[in-house]
Amino acid sequence: MAPNQMPTVVDVNLVKNLSPSLKEYDALVVVATQLNEITEFVDSSVVKDLQSFSQLNNNFNDEVTLIMSENVPGKRLIYSPTGPTNRDFDDVRRFSEAASAGVKKALSIGAKSPIIACFGSKRFRQANLVTLLGALDTTYVPLQVREDVPERKSKADKFGFFIGQSSPDDNYNEKLIKYARAIEFGRAVGRDIGGGDPERMAPPRVAEYVQELFHGSSHVKVQMVKDKKEFEKNFPLYAAVNRAASIVDRHQGRLIFLEYIGEGEINTTVLLVGKGITFDTGGLDIKAGGIMAGMSYDKCGAANVTGFFKVLNELKPKQFKAIGVLAVARNSCGEEGYTSDEILTSRSGVRIRVGNTDAEGRMVMADPLCYIKELALKEVNPHLFTMATLTGHVIRAYGTNYTAAVDNGPARENETSQKLQAAGDEIGDPFEISTVRREDFEFITDQGEVADVLQCNNQSSSATSRGHQFPAAFLARVSGLDKHGSDSNNPLRYTHLDVAGSAGELPHSPTGRPIPALCQMFLADRVL
Structure with a gap:
């Protein structure tokens, strides 16, 4: 090849x-x-x-x-x-x-x-x-x-x-140009992966692209998991989504792990999980009526996490660490597919009842989020994020140009979403702020005896009240992050980013957002 x-x-x-x-x-x-x-x-x-x-x-x-x-x-x-x-x-x-x-x-x-x-x-x-x-x-x-x-x-x-x-100093404008070009490199990577068609950017080819992108880098390390047994053991919800596609070698899923460690004593760590659904058929709850078109862009979360690491590789900010997980899979429809009513146990031990196989994004991210939660407990000043083209509801709520940021309690106390919104407003990458409420946690509580959590109802998110907020509750609950809220001895800041509106749509190229806002929030003061 x-x-x-x-x-x-x-x-x-x-x-x-x-x-x-x-x-x-x-x-x-x-x-x-x-x-x-x-x-x-x-x-x-x-x-x-x-x-x-x-x-x-x-x-x-x-x-x-x-x-x-x-x-x-x-x-x-x-x-x-x-x-x-x-x-x-x-x-x-x-x-x-x-x-x-x-x-x-x-x-x-x-x-x-x-x-x-x-x-x-x-x-x-x-x-x-x-x-x-x-x-x-x-x-x-x-x-x-x-x-x-x-x-x-x-x-x-x-x-x-x-x-x-x-300018503030003689070198500022030169640094500004370098910073802008680095952001554009990141956006270009996000567009390459996010905009590649379902075969060109099938999971194994995403992995090849990422490995080649960082080949020879002394700053960004890449590791990959492709073994189905390891998925089943350590990332069981991801494994369920991957089942239908796994019988076709070229569609077999990949979990890709990225790490950047800057020079000097680390004072901030950002941990990100990106949804990388290379094509979303809806699974057995199949997308009908022509709404499957455009679903190759369902990998823009993982694409833009990769793009953020490309910026890090270009700018090499000091005293900064980042860990990323790209949950890359294809939500195929077939005899091996996971089904509604299926009971699954997550990495954190939470039992879930599948309500809709088209809610696969939260499934592929929940176990990797649990994984980075475990890492975050040992990191310096950690900020956790999930990034996903997750719901149609966020487009219904905010339109096609805005990323929704949803904080947990510790992130809300830190005003993470407000800081992201301010950074985005500075650089032309705007955000809207949503809030996860007690009703969202009540919504995902399974009413039976067998499961702890209901993965989703069987209506589209855009037809469901609080359709982009309750998935954030699901991710927190199923990953075990609900045990690290404001009332915990080990609180962890977690912000869910729904980029379904801001990531772009066919026939246009993806936008590469929210890479600029993340750079402005975490990197600008380090490099300008």
Whole structure:
């Protein structure tokens, strides 16, 4: 089998001015909120031309403008306005959206090496970073295009990046570029795995990709479990979901373990479990009526955990440790499939009754969550997360652009979700905060004598009250994390992230979220 085509990220060079003498660049993309922001940085004739055009076009501040000018690099100027940024509902995404629109226009007219110019914002501290991330986002080429259509494997040769704003120190802007490129590397990995079709990214091929991605790394270690007997012994709920697919070698599940240890005395440990369902048929509770399409994106949780480790491998933050488990499996439908009414015992000893085989995501994550819980008790300052495209209910509740964060008691006391939301707001990766309640724990309590927990009801999550909150209760209860709540002698902070809305959907590439917010929360202060 041919080697995987690992992602690349376009080189970005900091430029000090916008002179037309910069012959190595072939276009200038200006991202600005107001035209007067650029006056001191470009020739007066450029401003005059744009002012004249603004008088002819009532939509000047709402759409991309392209003009020819001898006085800018490449003689092509793309003015991409953010629109208003001072209203109650405006956020920093105005900058990423403007950058994306401007760079797409530059690429569409044949530019390969544009300069992106931005000018900061008084309201949004990371407007320049978000602008560059928006520009880099446009350059991603899907894995299967890179492999199958090599002449289309890249969209741009390089970027110049100009910041018309003073920086905290001489090296800050260079560090900002390095940070943005690392995040884009992580997002590209998340998109590669998350966006690969069900065969290209079947579990064994996900494992191959991850092993090759970190091959030779002295910072990220990779281990893998593929033996069915080991699944059954140590990860029995995962093993149940894997049963139907396990009779087909190319669909056999993989548990992939990642570890990063930074230099110096560790002061923070992040432990993550990612749902990696490479295709979700629904199992024996099969998805009918055409709703199976798009289910290859059900692995975006595991994909983005991998992407976060790629960022760690690029930036090598000190005094930081991360442990990840990718629960990669295919929820197939077949005679070996697990069934509703089946009684299973989790790694933590909790007996569950299966209510719906289409609730497989919580099944594959619960035992790995128990595993990292056991590790967390020995780690320094641990934060536990599950990341999953888990429920349709979260999309019904919050729409298609937001990650839901659900804290347990210790995480709520730590304000983990609030910190994530603040980090996400800074970097254009927004969150909504949900709360797990006593009704959620009551909902999952089995009413019979045989089982402790009911895995799920037999309605869709979007038709169920609190449909994205009660799965967080299930994960806490079945992993044994409920024994490490605020009332425990060993409390552990745990936050469940439902990315069903924010991860993206076909036919578009996955978003790679919430990698930027996790980086902003845990890494930015270490590397900027």
